[in-house]
Amino acid sequence: MCNAKRTGGLHRPEPVAVVWDERRRRPSAFIWRGRRYRVARTLELWIVETGWWNDETRVSRSYSRVEAEGRLFDLCYDRLTKTWSLERALN
């Protein structure tokens, strides 16, 4: 899970603050490790939602792969805990 190479140096998802553009329904910026990243564009969107039959396995998250400051980031919004995290920071 915490393959540091795959996650671009991240050892575990880290909490981030996200600025949400409601009109476009996209993150427009996020703050990670004290630095603000402006989202240039969103490349992919995907959703993971499964395990509903058991409260322990239940997952409901939506992911955005965004380009910010020339890097790729996978932002994750957990709908159950209503929190954002950074899952991966690529290249």
Next chain:
Amino acid sequence: MSFVHLHLHTNFSFGDGACRIDEVVSRAAELGMPALAVTDHEGLYGAVRFYQACKAAGIKPIVGVELTVEPAVGRDGRPRPWGQVPGAAQPARPAGSPEAPPAAAPVTWPPPTGAWPPAAWKGAEGAMRSEGGPEGRRSQTEAAERPPEGPLVPAAPDPYGGGIAHLKGAATVPPAAARGAGGHHLVLLARDYAGWSDLCRIISAAHLEHPGEPPLARLATLAEYSGHLVALSACRRGEVWSRLLAGDPKGARAAASVFRDIFGRDFFIELQHELLPDSGAQLRALDLLAHELRLPTVATNDVHYTVKDDAPLHDVLAAEAANQPLPNPLGRKNAELYLKSPAQMWRLFGRRPEAFHAAAAIAERCDLDLGLGRLLFPAYPLPVGETAFSLLWKRCFAGAEQRYRPLTAEVTARLERELRVVEELGFAEYFLAVHDIVEFARSRGVYYSGRGSAGNSIVSYVLRVTDADPIEHGLLFERFLNPARREMPDVDIDFCSARRDEVIQYIYERFGHDKVAMVATVNTVRAPSAVRIVSRAFGFTPDETNQLSRKVPWGSAAKLGEMMDERPELAGHEFQQPHYRRLVHLGERLAGYPMHLGTHLGGFILSRDPLTDRVPLQWAAKGVVVAQFDKDDVETLGLVKMDILALKMHSAIAEAVRRIEARTGEHVEAWELPRDDPAVYELIRSARTVGLFQLESSGQRNLATRLQQRDFEDVIAAISLFRPGPLQADMIAPFIRRRHGLEPVVVPHPDMEPALRRTYGVIVYQEQVIEVAAKIAGFSLAEADLLRRTMTHERSMEEMDEIGRTFVEKAVARGVARSAAEEVFRQLRGFAAYGFNKAHAACFAIVCNASAWLKAHYPAEFYCGLLNNQPMGFYSPRVVLNDARRWGLEVLPVDVNRSGEWFEVESDGTALRVGLAYVKEMSGAARRAIVGGRGDGQDAAGGEGPSAPLVPAAPGDPSGPPRPYRSLADFVARTGVSREIAENLVRVGAFDALGVRREELLPQVPLLYAGTRPTGRRRGAGAAAGTAKRSPASSRETAASAVHPGLDQPRLVLDEQLGALDFLPSWTLEQRVRAELEFLGLNVSAHPLRFVRDQVCTLGVTPFAQLSQVKHGRHVRLAGVLERAQMPWIRSGHRTMFLTLEDETELAQVVVFNDVYLTYGRVLKSAIYLYVEGELQNDEEHGLAVVAHRIADLLAVLGRAGGRGAPAGAATQAPGRTSERSGALAGAPYHRPDAWELPEVHPQTRPGRTG
């Protein structure tokens, strides 16, 4: 911004779709979509309902299918020539030249000539197609329109036009091949009705040619019928996408170009944004492919559930279909396959506007009109110079002359009136077809009787479809055919179940094998199955799953939660734990979901054109070709459906009649018997009606004691009254009270009197509703029938009031007092929905009359008929036989030298001999070997079994002199039956008459078989299958030892030599009865309660035969065997249960009301012998019954709880016990015990002897 979902799975995708049709359609309408498509897997199962739902919701229905298609690209990555079958050898043709023109490929569907179904449908062998197909599309279409030449009957004489051989053929194919060597999905949408027909033909071909799972459509078939279809490349399991996923973009392009060649501009690359991690990349790859090949794209969402919250249902169904617990075996990662709004779809496809807009554009081009409302009758071949109507006219009047002597003006006037309506509605051909079928049955002596509203018609009567005279019984034609409503007439006919196949065979031949198919039934999720499905999905063990589902009553799954709260037997149920709440909740949402397609018991579609022009066909179990539609769908499409039902009672009556003629020479015309025979009504009034058609149930027997039938009309009334409707409306009580003068007969208006005279002013029949409405408000009969239909359906109060106002105004205008008119309407309103169709009851009453007449005059033959056609009726054969004994017939035990294959009449009609068929493990071949081996021609005496043809028995010579069996060894040697059969025969005393005790014979049986090897030949003579293994050596050997199969010679005289077993104690009567119960399912020597007779007497019980002499209201005690438990209806929320108990003397009826049921209901689950205390009802108003106050297990009351651990041999399976869970039994939580044990008496625990 308009968007239409073109790829959608309803729950008719059977496991891969969870949309409820009505919900998804109304959601689409709510989202403002102009149209919606249905594309279920492999069929149009839900299409007709979907079409109707869309029409009702005001959106355009688009019908399609997601079909599995053979690969378009071969292993070499090049397009395969069409028509080539995966895995099939194709030596002659150069493998896979991509340029091969489609027209050159052999196409064999539909078959140009020859037998139907075509050879290509014959399972996997059909894969090796003939090369002689016609060339080119045009000629094939013409060929399809030509009637099939050559023999209409398929090579095998199989009434279903195919037979099980195909399925067997398929079973020999390795599963991988049967699975289509990797077929791929393809979505096809019908652009118009021609497209619908194309879909039907393609789907039928895929199923019938390829009976594996899933069916597989050939490219050649697609090519032939592509003209009116739109094709989409489908999901990840479509060939294009799956090849991309597999890293084969070249193959994907090749596949796409094959479909482009087939469908031209109507082939679209389907883009699905499932919001999965790779969705973006997948879409780009598909987009690129479409761009390269200049193919248009279209956006879909592969909808599987209406709203996101329904995704768990889809998961559960998928788990069930895959037979794997959750997590989802398909690896579904999110819940995005729901009916998204146009805005949501735009958000996903905003960057691909052409794909987004293509969806609505395709929808625009689809315009399917199923032409609902037209009626498609089967063609009837007419002689030159006749029209269908002229021929029908002639036949009707010819029939009338025979039915009515003398022919009166009333008859001809009515006949003319009905025929005029038939002509107006264009039904003449239909009636000719029905007449043709029943004439065939009559000519062959196959017993049949029409039932249902067809009995309202004099046309049916004179054509001998039905047998109740509509004039005599006041039956109204308008109830059957309403000139104001051009509706498909519904004719149901019961045929002798033993010979129904002859009729079915004839229908296929008469109307053409390609024009006849069976109607499907859709089996839906009920409460127990809902629990099972969800439990399995949750990964519960089979034990746990059974535990959970077993006690759940057979109700609607939607009431699962309610049942948990209300049903007493579920009070301690595991479901009450919160842990299962999720399960119950999901189970409820599965209510009514289609589970699988079944075959209707007797529904046949008869069509004018080849059925596959209109209906998709597929194989059902037993090798029957079945439509993908149920009877409602078939009716909606305007196709003729005819119910060719099987009725065991007809077989029983036919057998009785045959036996009477054989014994006495008297010829009985069962349907022409007098309807005023006093013996018949005396029998019915006595309530000893076991075996009588329609009057034998415990409820009817109770009703007989109250109603005291005096004539035929009373029998019709009895049949009508004990029905859910009349019971619910509580018609019986006023009917009985008025009949016995306990309350006055009053009608609100004197004009009602003629119609209601025979029912004492109570509206019992639907015909009476029509008549009263016509009389009071001045409607025509047709209008009055419309009113009745209107009132039958659920209506809101306002609607009903509105109907009432119109009715009252019309009546008042005719001079009826307003108050009277209002009261009439109040009564009509109360009874319209509950009345029974009198014609149906009258048709049944004729069969009932025949059964009663036979029981009254030829009981031995009648009981033989009943016992030889089990399972049938309300009671087990054990009770029927005991009833025969109570009727004064002697019951003779099984005897190898006297018993026939079936029950036989002996001693000039005063005795019944138990038939060999009742012996456990007995096979048909063994029976025939035993009877045939005696050579006394016993089997020819009319003991023709339910369906057994009279085949000469294997050994012995039936035509030679009688050669009775002299000993057990002689018997075994000559018949070669299996050891189990021989042992069972010994146990039930079949050798007693040979002079050696069964106690001594039994130990000899193993010795007799000690030297034998199971051989193929013995298997043929009825040895238990499975023990026999064929080998060339053994078959040679058996040929050589035909006389003494497999036995060592010296053992032949074994029982003569072994005389020294006389020290073995004789079986007690108790042991004998136990053996009879176990190995015959009957008690021949004594009733099981005989063995506790003395003890039971000490309890102060009343023998059932004496109950009628006990005064009403007295407290009584009963002890009996529980024979049946019924919970026929729930009135005002209270359960009433009826128990049928049997003691040595009679049957008795026990009524269990709700509170007693709640307290003692549990006893009924485990006890076979019951002890009941209660109050006797015994007067005209209540009839004869005991209202239970207390119920207990008789064995417990007798102080012997030791019966449970009875010896292994004491547990018995009675034959003919099927778990009937239909009709009145539905909802009963009780199963009749299958295991028998005698009430054991241990001397030390006898109450009399304990100190």
